[in-house]
Amino acid sequence: MSLRNRLTEYVKACFTGLWIESQEHQDALTEIAQLCHDEQWQLATWDIESGLSLPGVTEADVGSHDPLAAIRAINTLATPNGTAILVLQNFHRFTQSAEIVQALYRQIVAGKQNRTIVVILSPVVQIPTELEKMIVVIEHHLPDRDQLEEIARGIATEEGELPEGAELDTILDAAAGLTRMEAENAFSLSLVRQERISAEAVWELKSQMLKKSGLLSLYRGSEDFSSLGGLSSLKAFCKRSLSQSGRTNPNSLPRGTLLLGVPGTGKSAFAKALGRETQRPTLVLDIGALMGSLVGQTEHNIRQALRIADAMAPCILFCDEVEKALSGAASSSQTDSGVSARMFGTLLSWMNDHRSDVYLIATCNDISKLPPEFSRAERFDAVVFLDLPGSAEKQAIWEMYLKLFEIDADQPLPEDENWTGAEVKACCRLSALLDVPLLQAAQNVVPVAVTAAESVERLRSWASGRCLSANQPGIYHHNIDSPKSRRRVSRDPSIN
Ligand SMILES: Nc1ncnc2c1ncn2[C@@H]1O[C@H](COP(=O)(O)OP(=O)(O)O)[C@@H](O)[C@H]1O
Numbered sequence: 455m456s457l458r459n460r461l462t463e464y465v466k467a468c469f470t471g472l473w474i475e476s477q478e479h480q481d482a483l484t485e486i487a488q489l490c491h492d493e494q495w496q497l498a499t500w501d502i503e504s505g506l507s508l509p510g511v512t513e514a515d516v517g518s519h520d521p522l523a524a525i526r527a528i529n530t531l532a533t534p535n536g537t538a539i540l541v542l543q544n545f546h547r548f549t550q551s552a553e554i555v556q557a558l559y560r561q562i563v564a565g566k567q568n569r570t571i572v573v574i575l576s577p578v579v580q581i582p583t584e585l586e587k588m589i590v591v592i593e594h595h596l597p598d599r600d601q602l603e604e605i606a607r608g609i610a611t612e613e614g615e616l617p618e619g620a621e622l623d624t625i626l627d628a629a630a631g632l633t634r635m636e637a638e639n640a641f642s643l644s645l646v647r648q649e650r651i652s653a654e655a656v657w658e659l660k661s662q663m664l665k666k667s668g669l670l671s672l673y674r675g676s677e678d679f680s681s682l683g684g685l686s687s688l689k690a691f692c693k694r695s696l697s698q699s700g701r702t703n704p705n706s707l708p709r710g711t712l713l714l715g716v717p718g719t720g721k722s723a724f725a726k727a728l729g730r731e732t733q734r735p736t737l738v739l740d741i742g743a744l745m746g747s748l749v750g751q752t753e754h755n756i757r758q759a760l761r762i763a764d765a766m767a768p769c770i771l772f773c774d775e776v777e778k779a780l781s782g783a784a785s786s787s788q789t790d791s792g793v794s795a796r797m798f799g800t801l802l803s804w805m806n807d808h809r810s811d812v813y814l815i816a817t818c819n820d821i822s823k824l825p826p827e828f829s830r831a832e833r834f835d836a837v838v839f840l841d842l843p844g845s846a847e848k849q850a851i852w853e854m855y856l857k858l859f860e861i862d863a864d865q866p867l868p869e870d871e872n873w874t875g876a877e878v879k880a881c882c883r884l885s886a887l888l889d890v891p892l893l894q895a896a897q898n899v900v901p902v903a904v905t906a907a908e909s910v911e912r913l914r915s916w917a918s919g920r921c922l923s924a925n926q927p928g929i930y931h932h933n934i935d936s937p938k939s940r941r942r943v944s945r946d947p948s949i950n
């Protein structure tokens with residue numbers, strides 16, 4: 455429902471305290487002003503810089519920059535049968551003051567008698583406890599596709615400036631998640647540059663804006679699944695669940711995958727390749743950085759980030775090493791007065807409730823640090839375990855990196871018993887860098903499975919019977935006394 459419709463309902467039902475959460479005050483104000491005009495309601499606005507502006511009165515006459523006086527001024531607008539609305543911009547800045555809270559309280563109560571309504575317009579929701587029960591919150595949402603299209607049509611007025619059909623769809627995809635003003639800017643820039651609106655220019659601006667907001671960043675890599683050896687079952691699973699297009703039932707939308715595994719097995723690399731492979735944009739959510747931001751803002755930030763992701767659907771949302779960010783959630787009441795616990799709660803409820811086509815891919819190196827609620831089955835489509843690669847997978851990885859680093863394949867390969875893909879890559883890289891045989895380069899490679907043997911073993915036994923296998927179809931089973939696989943690398947004739 456639009457801001458206008460919700461506002462109408464609440465005002466007609468005589469809710470006298472409203473809090474509009476909006477990133478775009480100008481736009482919200484325009485909508486409110488139109489509504490007031492159509493309904494013949496009186497409207498006054500206030501902000502700290504320009505003071506109070508009442509209809510038909512110039513600022514000099516009223517001119518109060520005092521927030522207390524502003525609240526009281528609404529009564530001068532009251533008429534016997536009419537409705538009056540006072541919009542206070544960025545008033546969250548003043549709600550720390552006891553006098554202001556009291557004045558708001560009194561006004562919200564008195565407003566029921568003379569139909570005067572106080573509206574606080576602010577980018578965040580910070581309602582003082584005293585007023586919690588008296589104020590309702592309305593979210594001013596980011597523009598949807600139709601609104602974005604309307605904005606684009608408003609800007610591209612000349613023939614041929616706005617593409618139609620599938621190209622228009624990609625442009626609107628690219629613009630999803632932008633505010634109205636950001637979308638306007640992106641479209642205008644694109645027009646100036648290319649004389650027509652194009653998706654590339656919109657993407658470029660969008661990644662800048664995401665970066666600026668500090669909540670999400672847009673990952674654009676060139677790797678797809680062909681840059682990863684092995685992991686065949688994981689690749690097939692994700693690809694299949696993401697390629698069922700045209701789903702109409704929101705309950706059957708894919709939700710996401712949790713990748714669990716030994717460091718260096720390609721979890722992050724897989725998550726990064728997924729977007730390119732399935733042609734969806736990849737948004738990176740850095741929970742750690744969100745936590746580090748201003749304490750009171752953390753929950754707001756994560757909600758805002760998830761909202762942007764929702765607006766950008768279909769997309770992939772990538773959280774790397776979630777256990778690092780979430781490990782504090784359980785002990786949060788002692789360490790950070792519950793901030794991480796509340797933020798974690800926000801994330802969990804989004805994971806349960808969201809109906810948007812946002813595919814969450816999260817990676818984790820250590821399940822014991824992850825709050826158990828997170829990995830519960832219904833939140834993800836699958837929890838997949840990435841074990842050390844088997845001999846066939848390793849062979850594929852060797853071939854890939856020998857080729858990539860242009861290494862002579864006609865030489866003995868080192869003993870790679872406990873190696874991960876990362877170690878094969880490191881060995882090839884060193885060999886190419888130092889121009890030494892692989893056997894010599896291997897002397898500088900220390901496999902994680904050896905240095906962290908215990909935690910690898912712990913991870914494997916945890917995953918056994920609980921997770922899907924990344925390499926074989928079906929459930930992962932840890933076979934404690936599996937025969938040490940003998941490795942034999944056949945030479946790929948295409949390498950010379
Ligand atoms: N199966 C694989 N095929 C190709 N490269 C791999 C594979 N596994 C790991 N790598 C490489 O090893 C490096 C580290 O992998 P990464 O994805 O960061 O591991 P993780 O996130 O699991 O710790 C990356 O450069 C990645 O390309």
Ligand SMILES: [Mg+2]
Nearest residue numbers: 721722774817
């Ligand atoms: Mg990683």
